[in-house]
Amino acid sequence: MIPIHENLQGKVAVVTGGSGVLCSAMSKELARHGVKIAILNRTAQKGEEVVSEICSAGGEAIALAADVLNRESLEKAKEEIVESFGRVDILINGAGGNHPDAITAMETFGEEVEGKSFFELEEKGFSQVFASNFTGTFLASQVFGKELLKQLSPTIINVSSMSSYSPMTKVPAYSAAKAGINNFTMWMATHFAEAGLRVNAIAPGFFLTKQNRDLLMNPDGSYTERSNKIMTHTPMRRFGNPEDLLGTLLWLVDDSYSGFVTGITVPVDGGFMAYSGV
Template sequence: MIPIHENLKDRVAVITGGSGVLCSEMARELARQGVKVAILNRNAEKGQGIVDSIREAGGTAIAVVADVLDRASLEQARAEIVEQFGRVDMLINGAGGNHPDAVTDPEVYDESGEGQSFFDLDESGFSNVFSTNFTGTFLATQVFGKELLKSEAPSILNLSSMSSYTPLTKVPAYSAAKASINNFTMWLAVHFAETGLRVNAIAPGFFLTTQNRNLLLDEAGNYTPRSNKIITATPMKRFGKPEELLGAMLFLVDESCSGFVTGTTIQVDGGFMAYSGV
């Protein structure tokens, strides 16, 4: 059991994409720490499901419908959260994901033309994936930033990816967007350093989630060829468990642990980034 961080009690966290596998685990842990949690999601039912589980465990949470690519909906969400909880102390930018329109079928270009190649990628699909992962982070940070600056210990935590360092095959839009998240995290950290607002990121390694399950497991639940590549390149020889992100999250949002840490991205990856393959 992770120790309780007493100074996080009664703080307010906004989590975009809060019903996702990884972010919902973060939301539950923050609530266990005494943080009041606002789950932002386009889907009201999914967000409410996470809120219900938090409340059943004795925590405080609300579900707010918002689209991170719609400034007006984010502003409405901010107003609702401030009305309910009075302030915002931390923002976790977790909204993101991928889409088949922005994914190639072959890992490398194949002149036979089988499957969706780079040249077949839909421009709007590519732009949408990039925007959801990067522009959504930019807009949410703009909308909630002024409230964060009113906090005594404000913090932003962005969600990066292994593909931000070395782009994964098949997913060019997602990879480009996550690389932008790392750069943007550093830019924001410098821009707001003198205000006391710290900005950091977590780069999860490979975790089984709803979005990637079909890529990583076949219909029988066995590893796909892509999964076997990942496991071979991960020194710990397994996928991560969502709860294994929580220690890094708490370290970064708790200024008593990381008060002089800003502009960094912590890899939680089982050694994936450290392994050369040899």
Template structure:
């Protein structure tokens, strides 16, 4: 019989891309508390190194930061080598890098007759540079780290990949077409890769967070002047049966379950952690 703890994660070498972000930080913290050796991979040294040192100090765990741009394969390969030298071969990869941008966001939710004289705030006013940036960060920024950081798992014939998806993959939200399309691609890629790697002993799953206030969506869900929910933010809360935004810590249990041997026969799934949003029709 299995031991119903996360003890099997103790000593595992984990890579978390985007680990300095709101959601990534909560995941790194959870891993450190169960004894995993964690590397935060991100572009910026200041925030990444700070978060690594803070979590290491608070938990007593081994948490380091390594520079790595998720869209630069050569840089990721350098990071891979550094991680192996400092911590050992990689057992677990969490693809947490992602986010949206105002440059890939429409100003209106739906086009109406009054918008026809000027389409600047609609889909037709989006610049492809912003669209490409958001799509690449979220989708290619999942594919490239997977190509690099799972090679150790192939050699050991064991390992786990966890992708961070979104509610947008199930229900594309208004205003953010690039982000929604990218996260839908992440879901599809999760299923595809799970099949591709199954006989190598590597499991691939994803979590789809509902609505959490992050640095990337703050401008959409909060009123900058008052700090209250924006109209959009209130709409999200109204359509979430639990009636609130999630806290980053709400993801920790599901993440540890999917990474541990407790889910050893689970692969190719995407689990919503959303306060019931995906289940609610609005009626």
């Protein structure tokens, strides 16, 4: 178990997409270190289970409804968080994901695979996936940024992806958005450096989540062809577990550990980026 980071005691973290597999693990770990957690999802019910787990373990947490593409809903959530906890020290931009309307059926053009080709992707689906991953990060950072700047050592953690470095086949909108997250992380880090706000990102390798399970696992529990390709290119030969992200998260949010670190995207990928394929 990771030693307690006493410097985090009493801080307040806002986690968008906080009911997801990865962000719920982050929320519960931060709560274990004494951080008060505000979980934001499009419906509050999605976060209630995570809140229940946190509170049962002795932590403090609330679940609120907020759409990261709706500034008004984010502003309302911010007001409720400040009313409940009095401040915001940490923002984790975890909302995002993918959607079938923005995924091609084939990996390369010309494959005889049933389903949508690149030319059949609808602009609405493509734009929605790009926006939920990138624009949602921008809007949440704007809305909560003013509260963050009131604190002594505030920080933003964006959630990137391996696809930001080398785009995965089939998911052009998601890949483009995550590449944008890396660049936006550097931009914000530079813009707010003198104001004391640090901005970094974590790029998970391949983790099993609700969004990608159908792409990676067959109904019988065996790996899909896509998963086998991932395993071949991941030197540690396994998918990541949510717990694999927690040490990196704690390092980045704790000013006493990473006070001179800003503008970076940290891969947590089992060696995926390091492997050339030969």
